[in-house]
Amino acid sequence: MPKIIFVSADGVTREVAAGADQSIMQAALAAGVPGIVAECNGAAACATCHCYFDPAYAACVGEIGEQESEMLDFAASERTADSRLSCQVRVMAEMDGMTVRVPALQ
């Protein structure tokens, strides 16, 4: 199981063993990582699971969808080139050691 490192806005770090058929959002919620709200439970409808992904892992994080991109433009915390909706990113074995930063606001 790949280990993902979640870093909250105030710098607190948590290492989470993520399951293979989960999304990053699910892995975070299952481990009780604070700061991810996920009101729509992964339906790509709420933009409250916004996270910043380590660009070094861009290849396994994959492409952003159109709907997802539109929502991120107006997410509660600033969108950057590393922004994704964590419910739309699947956990992959290659993500072992990847850092995911959780924004201050959802």
Next chain:
Amino acid sequence: MNRVVIVGAGQAGCSAALKLRALGFSGEIILIGDEPMAPYQRPPLSKAYLLGKTTAEALQIRPLSLYRDQRIELRLGCRVIRVLPHARRIETSTGSLDYDHLVLSIGARPLRLDPAIGGALGNVFTLRSIADVDLIRPVFSAGSRLLVIGGGYVGLEAAAVAAQSGLDVVLVEMADRILKRVACAETAAYFRALHAQHGVRILESTAVRRLDGNGTVARAHLSDDEVLATDLVIVGIGVKPDIALASEAGLKLGNGIEVDVFGRTSIEGIWAAGDCASFPYAGRRIRLESVPHAIDHAETVAANICGAHEPYVATPWFWSDQFDVKLQIAGLNANYDRVVVRRGGRPGAISHWYFGGDTLLAVDAMNDARSYMIAKRLIAAGITPDPKSVADAAIDPGLLLKAYAVSADRKRVSLAGEV
């Protein structure tokens, strides 16, 4: 003793329990539910789960281990039968239990078709729980003839999934159009056309007079005298809060369990949240049936049990998936007097903006997340854009957002330590 007992292990119950812990409540938390499953998401029941694209386990809101870690005691398959407010005690199917605070998050029950007109026949289903869908799935196969009764979101989603699964689908709606209770004529027209494209036959201004068959439904007799051969029926005619428990306890009722702005019922120590509760909103009393509301309402109740004295300010929103269309709704459209149509940036993207007098009340956005996100912010901040610029696809309503401080609607601050 310092014990919160939560009755109803659904979305609201789960959110209340987690929030109590996140806020540092250190006493006992007991979450009781009559279903055998730990709290799960209902929205996928009429979408991915009915389509067979996800498992029951994947629907769980949190894994069982998290309740253990958070010291939340789950009592599943346990039904609360009576509340004795003076003794601060409840009686359940497995014994009685004392509480300091009681949270009622018992949801709502689907309305059924009267047995006198065939509602009790085999293969006539409602769609509210995993158990319901598990009954539907074995007969939900390509080539079967499905009749959906009710043109609300649950009925339309079920019809969409059925059409995608190769069933032959007819949907009947008694009112003169689908989505009559919840959306404008423009949104109804959009979804009517979408369903027609996919072969769903929608009959409006049509009621089902009677279902018949030999033990199992075989025919539907419609108000226009048509007789439809049918293999299964899904009844999606709305839900009603189950008030028996609350009524016997002496709680004030009115369109569900009445609570004040803090989530308190009429009896000290008893709170209610989610689908079962009616609460004050903009000078009236409403009930909302949606996941975001269940979460927010329950979290406010949890905060108030911890002494926050925080009023609940609902910011209603909802979504629905049908075929390849994602509908996102922000606001409440009650008492609108006109609808402004806005074309979105992508092919097929469109949004309908509801105005009441000079106020933007709500928006339905179809495959148009951008308009949805902007509208949601505007509504939360109480800002009404000029309807003319809304209608003009060339004007970016994102510009309107610049008019107010970014922090205006930041209700949801994610505090460290919050789950």
